[in-house]
Amino acid sequence: MNAHTEAENYLLDFHRRIVSSTSIAFGAVPASLNGVVHASSYHALASMLPLDDNALSVVDIGCGDGHLLGLLAAQKHRGLRLIGVDMSDGELDVARAVLPADIALLRERAQDLSIATGSIDVVLSHMALMLMGDLEQVFSEIRRILRPSGLVAFIVGGKGLLEPVRHLYLNELRPILREENISLCLHNERTTSEEGWRTLLSPSFTDCRFADVDLRIDATPTEIWDSFLSTTYDVDLLSSEGQEKLRKRTMAALASHCDSNGKLRYGCGLRLVAARAR
Numbered sequence: 452m453n454a455h456t457e458a459e460n461y462l463l464d465f466h467r468r469i470v471s472s473t474s475i476a477f478g479a480v481p482a483s484l485n486g487v488v489h490a491s492s493y494h495a496l497a498s499m500l501p502l503d504d505n506a507l508s509v510v511d512i513g514c515g516d517g518h519l520l521g522l523l524a525a526q527k528h529r530g531l532r533l534i535g536v537d538m539s540d541g542e543l544d545v546a547r548a549v550l551p552a553d554i555a556l557l558r559e560r561a562q563d564l565s566i567a568t569g570s571i572d573v574v575l576s577h578m579a580l581m582l583m584g585d586l587e588q589v590f591s592e593i594r595r596i597l598r599p600s601g602l603v604a605f606i607v608g609g610k611g612l613l614e615p616v617r618h619l620y621l622n623e624l625r626p627i628l629r630e631e632n633i634s635l636c637l638h639n640e641r642t643t644s645e646e647g648w649r650t651l652l653s654p655s656f657t658d659c660r661f662a663d664v665d666l667r668i669d670a671t672p673t674e675i676w677d678s679f680l681s682t683t684y685d686v687d688l689l690s691s692e693g694q695e696k697l698r699k700r701t702m703a704a705l706a707s708h709c710d711s712n713g714k715l716r717y718g719c720g721l722r723l724v725a726a727r728a729r
């Protein structure tokens with residue numbers, strides 16, 4: 452495996468300390484895609500696969516604890532060959548413990564895959580690609596392993612947190628990040644817009660499509676804070692004093708927006724991107 456960047460070293464450390472955070476946060480939140488409500492954003496992504504028993508090789512890039520691979524394996528398509536790729540030993544250890552033994556798990560960087568050229572029909576990825584550096588190289592590798600007209604489909608951040616939580620949370624977070632001089636950037640600016648994704652994909656992919664994936668959940672301020680604390684890299688980067696300051700301010704700001712059950716509507720907008728290998 453090539454040397455890791457500073458951002459990758461941070462991600463490796465995070466995913467060693469806090470495993471399965473993404474599947475815990477997103478695994479049971481209903482997600483609507485093109486007017487259909489799926490059990491979660493993982494199910495929405497899984498719906499991109501053809502529902503037949505023809506031979507199909509599928510790779511999940513940045514597979515984490517293997518939640519998506521587990522869903523795909525449970526569909527019991529004959530002919531489905533599954534491979535997970537992640538650089539985190541912490542997440543892959545969990546994946547290995549829960550997934551069927553015939554799912555191959557590779558500990559490697561998406562920028563440098565060991566998978567044979569042209570051997571894969573579908574590449575999927577859930578909430579991982581926007582974190583990766585050198586995305587040109589990542590997509591060059593994805594194109595290399597895909598057969599011609601093979602499918603790449605991935606879910607990444609989109610519109611982000613919904614109001615009022617977005618405004619309340621970001622207003623409190625930004626000054627504390629500044630006070631603590633935290634500048635580690637964990638996302639690639641081009642991954643925040645359709646235009647950016649098109650630019651990244653266009654050298655090797657065609658038929659680029661985008662769709663919103665909307666998640667909604669009613670939660671108490673404490674539940675919302677707990678989810679920020681366990682899934683948000685920006686919050687994890689703060690000192691414990693910074694986290695406590697943010698917790699108090701966020702809880703106070705959210706409390707005034709709760710309904711009579713002490714809950715408020717919480718959710719976020721993700722983006723599904725799909726394209727075909729040229």
Ligand SMILES: C[S@@+](CC[C@H](N)C(=O)[O-])C[C@H]1O[C@@H](n2cnc3c(N)ncnc32)[C@H](O)[C@@H]1O
Nearest residue numbers: 473474513514515537538539560561577578579
């Ligand atoms: C937010 S987690 C999502 C995990 C999983 N896809 C899910 O949704 O449950 C991002 C994952 O991407 C992995 N990752 C980030 N950059 C990577 C890279 N360059 N190569 C391989 N894996 C990477 C991390 O180790 C982490 O497991």
